[in-house]
Amino acid sequence: xxxxxxxxxxxxxxxxxxxxxxxxxxxxxxxxxxxxxxxxxxxxxxxxxxxxxxxxxxxxxxxxxxxxxxxxxxxxxxxxxxxxxxxxxxxxxxxxxxxxxxxxxxxxxxxxxxxxxxxxxxxxxxxxxxxxxxxxxxxxxxxxxxxxxxxxxxxxxxxxxxxxxxxxxxxxxxxxxxxxxxxxxxxxxxxxxxxxxxxxxxxxxxxxxxxxxxxxxxxxxxxxxxxxxxxxxxxxxxxxxxxxxxxxxxxxxxxxxxxxxxxxxxxxxxxxxxxxxxxxxxxxxxxxxxxxxxxxxxxxxxxxxxxxxxxxxxxxxxxxxxxxxxxxxxxxxxxxxxxxxxxxxxxxxxxxxxxxxxxxxxx
Numbered sequence: 001x002x003x004x005x006x007x008x009x010x011x012x013x014x015x016x017x018x019x020x021x022x023x024x025x026x027x028x029x030x031x032x033x034x035x036x037x038x039x040x041x042x043x044x045x046x047x048x049x050x051x052x053x054x055x056x057x058x059x060x061x062x063x064x065x066x067x068x069x070x071x072x073x074x075x076x077x078x079x080x081x082x083x084x085x086x087x088x089x090x091x092x093x094x095x096x097x098x099x100x101x102x103x104x105x106x107x108x109x110x111x112x113x114x115x116x117x118x119x120x121x122x123x124x125x126x127x128x129x130x131x132x133x134x135x136x137x138x139x140x141x142x143x144x145x146x147x148x149x150x151x152x153x154x155x156x157x158x159x160x161x162x163x164x165x166x167x168x169x170x171x172x173x174x175x176x177x178x179x180x181x182x183x184x185x186x187x188x189x190x191x192x193x194x195x196x197x198x199x200x201x202x203x204x205x206x207x208x209x210x211x212x213x214x215x216x217x218x219x220x221x222x223x224x225x226x227x228x229x230x231x232x233x234x235x236x237x238x239x240x241x242x243x244x245x246x247x248x249x250x251x252x253x254x255x256x257x258x259x260x261x262x263x264x265x266x267x268x269x270x271x272x273x274x275x276x277x278x279x280x281x282x283x284x285x286x287x288x289x290x291x292x293x294x295x296x297x298x299x300x301x302x303x304x305x306x307x308x309x310x311x312x313x314x315x316x317x318x319x320x321x322x323x324x325x326x327x328x329x330x331x332x333x334x335x336x337x338x339x340x341x342x343x344x345x346x347x348x349x350x351x352x353x354x355x356x357x358x359x360x361x362x363x
Contacts, residue, residue, distance in 0.1 A: 002240065004226040005035050005099055011235050014098045018086045021105035022075035022355055030346035035101075039085050042077030075359055076105040078114070079169040087176040094180045099229075102173060106162045107196075113161030120154045120161075130154055159196060184208040187232050189225055204246070206232065211250050218256040219280065220246060258282055260330075262337045279334045283310040286330035288338070306330070 005015040017031070018039045025040045026032035032040070086102045093100075106113070110129065120130065130151070137145075145151050170190065177183040188205040195201075202220065206212065210232070223243030230237045231245035248255050260281040278287045284306065291302040306327055307315040320327065348356070 003034050004229060005101070007226070007230060007235065007237065008099045008233075009036065011233075012097060014093045014096045015100075016089050016093065016098070017101040017103070018082055018089060019101075019103040020077040020079070020082045021103065021108070022359060023361060024103060025352070027349060028346065028352050028356065037089070039089070042074070042081065075355065076108075079104050079106045079166050080114075083169045083172050083176075086173055090176055090180060090182070094177075094182050104166045104169065106166050107159065107192075108162075111155065111158035111162050113158060113165050117161035117165045118158065120157050130158065187229060189229065191222060191225060193222070204228065204250075214250055216246070216249055216253055218249060218253055219258070219261055220249070221261040223261075260333050262334070264337075277334055277338050279330055279337065280309070281330060281333065282326070283308065284326045284330060285309055285315070286327070286334055288334055 005017075009015050015035045016037045016039070017035045019025075020042060023029060024031065026038060032038035082102065082104055086100065089100060090098075112118070145155075174183065174188070177186055177188075185207050187207055190201060190203040190205075192200050200222075202222070202225075221243055223241070224246050225243065227237050227241045227243045227245045228247060230241075231247050258281070260279050263278045263280075265276040276287065276289045278285060287305040287307075289301075289303050289305075304320045305315070305318045306320045306324070307317065308319060308324075309315075
């Protein structure tokens with residue numbers, strides 16, 4: 001599968017990535033070879049040498065250290081440090097034609113925004129750190145938490161603090177572009193791979209002379225980013241990409257041709273092989289879950305879920321049993337997507353597997 005940085009590298013662009021979450025470490029995702037430079041050096045272990053992680057004794061020492069409040073391993077890089085690295089990269093390569101992917105992990109559990117964004121007084125609920133209500137927390141503890149209205153408000157406040165912090169860092173990054181005289185000739189795309197049941201942002205700032213201030217209400221997809229970038233840069237994709245350029249849609253929304261949008265969670269990439277697929281089309285959404293899917297410690301059965309988003313945006317009423325006419329069409333579309341296969345699974349070391357398991361990504 002040819003990716004956007006590879007298309008651009010072949011066209012003479014300098015490509016780089018600055019990532020911030022452990023799942024995007026080179027040894028966990030296999031993406032590093034697709035860029036000229038791939039900055040995933042965000043500390044990892046805070047005071048153990050790297051070689052110690054290969055020792056079986058290390059896991060025991062790390063567990064013991066955690067129980068006395070010592071942080072041995074950090075699975076992410078704070079947004080400010082990520083911005084610093086990205087600005088350093090721009091200072092070196094901003095005079096070239098470049099593509100830079102900057103990945104922020106902060107608006108993600110655990111919610112631990114830095115000051116002055118952490119406007120929450122208490123630090124835990126029921127003996128569990130307030131910002132860490134996913135991994136390592138029992139179903140019973142989750143039930144108590146979601147029924148504690150004040151705890152939910154505090155969690156939302158922490159999440160908003162994370163978002164505000166990253167917003168400030170994105171502002172720093174754009175300010176860096178301006179200081180280098182690059183802001184008016186740089187295409188900037190702001191997106192996320194998922195939201196926290198709050199929607200997914202996709203904001204495109206075109207170079208000077210491009211459209212601005214327009215909101216597209218048509219259904220689009222993250223798959224549209226690569227063909228949009230290539231289109232704006234005047235580069236042909238030879239029809240080899242799944243998405244479509246959004247440039248025409250931004251100029252004239254009446255030109256929109258409805259089409260399905262797909263999503264996948266762990267599509268057979270991780271060692272478990274279990275996955276969730278979904279398709280949205282014309283106001284309907286179908287979700288397919290593989291057998292024995294595990295969600296934060298809960299084992300869920302294989303199932304289908306069908307929602308009419310026009311009347312049930314929160315997806316509370318599963319309409320599969322009602323078998324509306326749209327169900328068969330969505331099943332066919334989703335089956336075709338699942339059968340394609342998306343990416344090859346990277347070869348993971350035992351240490352990487354253990355890390356991903358601890359973060360809830362593998363069993």
